[in-house]
Amino acid sequence: MSTDVIFKSETMKSTDFTFDSKVVNVFDDMVVRSVPYYPEFQRMIAEIATNFAKPDTAIYDLGCSTGTTFLTLDSVVDSTVKFVGVDESQEMLEKCAANLEKNGVTRNFDLFTADLNRQVLIANASVVVLCLTLQFVRPLNRAKLIESVYNQLNPGGIIILVEKVLGESAEFNRRFINYYYDFKRRNNYNEMEIAIKREALENVLVPYKVSENIKMLEDAHFKNNEVFFKWYNFAGFIGIK
Numbered sequence: 001m002s003t004d005v006i007f008k009s010e011t012m013k014s015t016d017f018t019f020d021s022k023v024v025n026v027f028d029d030m031v032v033r034s035v036p037y038y039p040e041f042q043r044m045i046a047e048i049a050t051n052f053a054k055p056d057t058a059i060y061d062l063g064c065s066t067g068t069t070f071l072t073l074d075s076v077v078d079s080t081v082k083f084v085g086v087d088e089s090q091e092m093l094e095k096c097a098a099n100l101e102k103n104g105v106t107r108n109f110d111l112f113t114a115d116l117n118r119q120v121l122i123a124n125a126s127v128v129v130l131c132l133t134l135q136f137v138r139p140l141n142r143a144k145l146i147e148s149v150y151n152q153l154n155p156g157g158i159i160i161l162v163e164k165v166l167g168e169s170a171e172f173n174r175r176f177i178n179y180y181y182d183f184k185r186r187n188n189y190n191e192m193e194i195a196i197k198r199e200a201l202e203n204v205l206v207p208y209k210v211s212e213n214i215k216m217l218e219d220a221h222f223k224n225n226e227v228f229f230k231w232y233n234f235a236g237f238i239g240i241k
């Protein structure tokens with residue numbers, strides 16, 4: 001796994017963050033060092049999905065990146081369940097296909113590019129996952145995307161979201177962000193890397209509060225909406241159709 005040193009260069013200027021080839025190459029290292037409890041909520045996603053993924057249906061992973069969620073799901077989900085990965089980055093999908101092959105995934109799978117700011121076609125899905133993806137969809141398009149997931153999901157199916165979130169109050173939001181930067185320091189990101197990445201993500205990753213994410217699920221008519229994971233400014237949500 002290549003180490004994420006993208007924002008380590010002294011001469012690095014901050015530009016808007018994109019999932020370009022530099023990021024694709026270090027993504028797996030970046031995500032475990034930048035997202036608290038990443039392996040644990042991947043495990044939880046698989047655990048929850050196992051209960052809802054019906055034989056001969058599909059699990060969609062919107063913003064599947066390098067395919068980590070599929071790799072965790074593969075050992076626990078019925079082999080007749082098809083995996084469908086969607087990402088706007090062709091390079092991510094190529095890495096995902098290589099990872100699935102390298103790890104001996106033999107089930108039926110399909111990977112295709114799409115921009116989630118527009119419509120995405122979902123067919124025969126019992127589970128739809130958006131793990132750290134919805135936060136990159138423009139706020140203007142977010143509710144529409146969640147509604148369209150609801151409309152296309154099979155009855156009884158679930159949506160699983162993991163998002164960076166804002167605190168409900170300015171007081172705790174500020175503290176949660178500080179605790180988060182301490183987490184990044186513990187994972188060997190230096191002050192400059194943290195500062196440049198923060199600036200690069202500013203207009204690109206737009207977090208909502210927990211209450212706003214729950215309201216979005218409710219407005220889309222999802223039921224039994226719950227927070228299944230929470231660490232300061234990260235949260236996981238589930239809802240049932």
Ligand SMILES: C[S@@+](CC[C@H](N)C(=O)[O-])C[C@H]1O[C@@H](n2cnc3c(N)ncnc32)[C@H](O)[C@@H]1O
Pocket residue numbers: 019031062063064065066068069086087088089092114115116117130131132133136137
């Ligand atoms: C943080 S990564 C997701 C991580 C991945 N789901 C996981 O569990 O490791 C966000 C992904 O969403 C994709 N993405 C961002 N905006 C998108 C959009 N508008 N349409 C489709 N994919 C998008 C990026 O290319 C990237 O691969």
